Amino acid sequence: METNPTSAEELKTIRKIMEESTKFLSLSGLSGVFPGIFAIAGALAAWLLIFRKNGISTDQYFNTAASTVMSFISWKMLIVALTVLSLSLATAFYFSVRKAKRTGVNFWTPVSRRMMINLFIPLVAGGIFALILIFHGHTGVIIPVLLIFYGLSLVNAGKFTYNEIFYLGILQIVTGLLCALFPAQGLLFWSLGFGVLHIVYGLFMYRKYEA
Amino acid sequence: MKDLISGLNKIFESRIRLGIMSVLMVNDSYDFNSLKEVLDVTDGNLASHLKALEDKGMIHTRKRFVGRKPNTSYSATEEGAVLFRQHLNALEELIKSQ
Numbered sequence: 001m002e003t004n005p006t007s008a009e010e011l012k013t014i015r016k017i018m019e020e021s022t023k024f025l026s027l028s029g030l031s032g033v034f035p036g037i038f039a040i041a042g043a044l045a046a047w048l049l050i051f052r053k054n055g056i057s058t059d060q061y062f063n064t065a066a067s068t069v070m071s072f073i074s075w076k077m078l079i080v081a082l083t084v085l086s087l088s089l090a091t092a093f094y095f096s097v098r099k100a101k102r103t104g105v106n107f108w109t110p111v112s113r114r115m116m117i118n119l120f121i122p123l124v125a126g127g128i129f130a131l132i133l134i135f136h137g138h139t140g141v142i143i144p145v146l147l148i149f150y151g152l153s154l155v156n157a158g159k160f161t162y163n164e165i166f167y168l169g170i171l172q173i174v175t176g177l178l179c180a181l182f183p184a185q186g187l188l189f190w191s192l193g194f195g196v197l198h199i200v201y202g203l204f205m206y207r208k209y210e211a
Numbered sequence: 212m213k214d215l216i217s218g219l220n221k222i223f224e225s226r227i228r229l230g231i232m233s234v235l236m237v238n239d240s241y242d243f244n245s246l247k248e249v250l251d252v253t254d255g256n257l258a259s260h261l262k263a264l265e266d267k268g269m270i271h272t273r274k275r276f277v278g279r280k281p282n283t284s285y286s287a288t289e290e291g292a293v294l295f296r297q298h299l300n301a302l303e304e305l306i307k308s309q
Contacts (some may be wrong), residue, residue: 007305007306010229011306012227013230014229014299017230017234017249018236018237020249021245022237064256083286109245110238110242
């Protein structure tokens with residue numbers, strides 16, 4: 001059977017092509033580590049510059065529906081959150097584009113487009129929902145909402161990239177639900193979900209696929 | 212042995228055609244340039260194999276304009292999908308029988 005070695009080889013190539021054409025594999029582990037660090041820095045900044053400085057406890061802020069007195073805090077929190085988000089997105093893109101270049105593949109492919117669409121639909125919906133919650137002064141549920149919607153985005157995008165993203169999504173959802181149970185600890189859960197989980201995940205992925 | 216070979220299809224006897232079909236089995240549709248990139252082949256080479264597969268009714272071609280640029284995308288026909296799956300099964304059987 002002379003054809004056998006080539007048949008085996010052919011099947012291997014076919015499997016590889018099938019995976020490469022459906023999975024976005026340029027996602028870098030470092031795209032997780034840096035956003036994680038930014039998230040923790042953001043939480044610290046919020047704690048030091050907003051709560052301690054104004055002598056307001058997180059319990060007061062997250063547990064009571066914010067009155068107009070509290071709304072200035074919400075705007076400051078929003079600025080911190082948006083800074084963390086934009087820095088995170090920028091570094092996530094940077095490291096993924098770099099990994100794509102390094103492995104010699106294109107960053108912008110039908111698969112990466114599909115992954116982005118699936119990632120951004122729940123993410124944008126969650127972001128808008130959070131803005132509406134701020135507008136109505138429902139401060140206690142904003143962080144849980146962000147964590148849950150982010151988790152759902154990852155679960156959705158996980159079909160088009162590494163499987164681990166799916167599990168990271170599940171953990172973010174769980175963190176968000178726990179946060180909803182203990183709203184006063186919002187900053188802590190924020191650091192746990194967006195911070196610690198990202199860093200642990202990123203290091204794990206970096207060691208597994210890139211180191 | 213005869214049964215094993217019968218699933219193998221002459222249409223797919225080329226690395227590039229196998230590649231094209233592999234991509235189109237797991238994606239609803241794929242455009243020319245992305246196919247070129249995934250398979251790492253030249254324009255002319257890819258075009259001639261796509262033409263051959265289309266002539267045999269294995270794939271659909273869809274031409275349209277994205278802005279001003281022509282964009283051609285391909286998808287597997289039902290018949291193409293069935294025959295390719297048979298081809299893969301036959302390849303697997305062949306390996307197992309070794």
